[in-house]
Amino acid sequence: MFRWKVWLNRIALVCLISVVMISWSVSHSSVLAEKVQFQILQINDVYEIAPLAGGAEAGLARVATVRKDLLAENENTFTVMAGDFFSPSALGTATVDGDRLAGQQMVGVLNAMELDLATFGNHEFDLTEPQFRDRLEESKFQWFSGNVRDAEGEQWKNVPDYVIRTIESESGEKVRIGFVGTTIPSNPAPYVSYLDPLDKMKEDVEAIVDDVDVIVAVTHLNLPDDQYLAENIPEIDIVLGGHEHDNIQQWRGKDFTPIFKADANARTAYIHRFTYDTGSDELEVESELEFLTEAIALDPDTEKAVDYWEQKAFDGFRENGFEPEAVITETEIPLDGLESSVRNESTELTHVIADAVLNSATDVDVSIFNSGSIRIDDVMPPGIITQYDVIRVLPFGGEIVTVEMSGELLEQVLNQGLANRGSGGFLQTSGVTQDSDTQNWLVGDRPLDPTTTYKVATVEFLISGNEIGLDFLNTDNPDLKVLSKEGDIRFALIDQLQAAN
Ligand SMILES: [Zn+2]
Structure with a gap:
């Protein structure tokens, strides 16, 4: 197949309250033929099965x-x-039958929803290899990935490089749609290897271009890489991406290939309605960003699966002493737990967690925790906070420990915390501030004294030596002495929020 894609026009740009519609067309000749229609419903970056x-x-x-x-x-x-x-x-952190759910709830609900096709995101590889292989096995939808392989460079079972779906019109006209997939290699796990995400997509497109009428690139890349694909592989008709958590619509390349990403957690979904002219090879698409609000009813079959997995996870949390549905408090202010916020600055949310750690024992001078332990990556709006919300904020928990630390070591730790700005090793604190003029640390209202010993409450992970730049902060360090353990940080946060009532 040799295909001309010439831009004739880009029609209507209609903005409604909750809808953005864009349509365009490509054409090279006008032959009488049939127009065949098909649709794609696109979601990406979904971590929650239940409404938010x-x-x-x-x-x-x-x-x-x-x-x-x-x-x-x-x-x-x-x-x-x-x-x-x-x-x-x-929910994936809940332990059920001895192992974490680790995405089992997502696959279960996506199966119930009858998802058709999926490609990998970088976070699929947060799982252990057995968990990952189990999730693939459980998936009733079709995976495809051009560039992600196992450690030996072999394809995953039942995960081809691309898939071709043929649709048929009422009069029997066939249209072949090629789906090609690629993934950013940003969370490398030891059991995974990657081919170049852009070069391999070019190869995959070349492999199928003569066998298909339409090429849909399903990607999980940074936007600049999606732009590169649109600009450099003109055979791609549309890029359906993920990874950014905010909706995106852009056109790139000389034939204005569109790039679409929906909002994370299915706050929105993209609906693409295609019309393919079998004679002229003309493709038109109208794309609509659908906001999933209360105006859309919950599908009862899928809702049943959501309830099943939520209760399974909640039972796991209950076994660990939580009451996930219990209301702790009601906030009047939003609590910002976005990674882009908490890894760079303190927010109302980091203050309340740092205070919770500080108050977990008596006579604590300073509390310190790593911003990377906050995983909610969301702003919690004003309103009720349940114990499950606390689990969403700190899904991996962690034991609070109180230690004695020399002032010299404390200063070193605090300075490294600032140097870690932008990463999960950026440290959040309570009881200590930095003088904005002198840059000197103040513990309470007194300058930090390197020769004094301080009582510091922190999390077990931070004294393991495994945080970025903090390898010296470990229990073998003679300037550090563990005093006692104070329980899981999530229970401390629940107590702190309750006390603020
Ligand atoms: Zn991602």
Whole structure:
């Protein structure tokens, strides 16, 4: 197949309250032929199965409703996930039958929702190899990935480089759609190897271009890499991406290849309605960003699966002493747990956690914890906070320990915490501040004295020597003495939020 893609026009840009519609067309000749329609429902970066914001938005049962509506409109509808859903998720940290759920709840609900196609995100490889292989095995949807291989460079079982789906019009006209997938190699696990995500996509496109009518690139890349694909592989008709957590629509390259990403956690989904002219090879698409709000009903079948997995996870949390549904407090302010915030500065949320650590024992001078332990990557809106919300904030928990530390060591740790700005090793504190003029540390209202010993509350992970730049902060360090353990940081946070009531 040799294909000209010439831009004739880019039609309508219609903005409604909750809808952005874009359409365009490509064409090279006008031959009388049939127009065949198909649709793609796109989601990406989903970590929660249940609705968010107190039930007001998102939720895979809402995606399922949209999917069913689209199928009623046109049976040639594909639901596609552009990666990142095995992890990180709070429910996935629940221990059930001796192992963490680790994305089992996501696969279970996506199966119930009858997802069609998925490619890998970087976070799929947060799992251990047995967990990862189990999730692949459990998936009833079709995986595909051009560039992710096992440690030996072999393909994963049932994960081809690309898939081709053929649809047929009522009069028997066939249209072949090629789906190619690629993933950013940013969370390398020892059991995974990567081919170059951009070069390999070029190879995959070349391999199928003569056998298909439409090429859909499903990607999990940084936006500049998606732009590169759009600019350098003109055979790609549309890029459906993930990885960024905010919705994106852009056009790149000389034939204005569109790039679409939906919002994380299915706060939105993209609906793409294609019309392919079998005679002219003209492709048109109208893309609509659908906000999954209360206006969309929860699909009962998928909702049942959501309840099943949520209760399974909650039972696991209950075994560990939590009451996930218990309301702790009601906040009047938003609590910012976005990674881009907490890894660079302190927020109301980091203050309350640092205070919780400080108050977990008596006579503590300073508390310190690593911002990387906050995983919610979301702003919690004002409203009720349940114990499950606390688990969402600190899904991996961790034991609080109180230690005695020399002032000299404390200063070294605090300075390294600042040097770690931008990473999970950026340290959050309570009881200590930095004088903005002199840059000197103040413990309470007195200058930090290197020759004094301080009582510091922190988390066990931080005194393991495994935090960035803090290898010297370990229990073999003679300037550090462990005094006692104070329990899981999540229970301390629950107490702190309760006390603030
Ligand atoms: Zn990602």
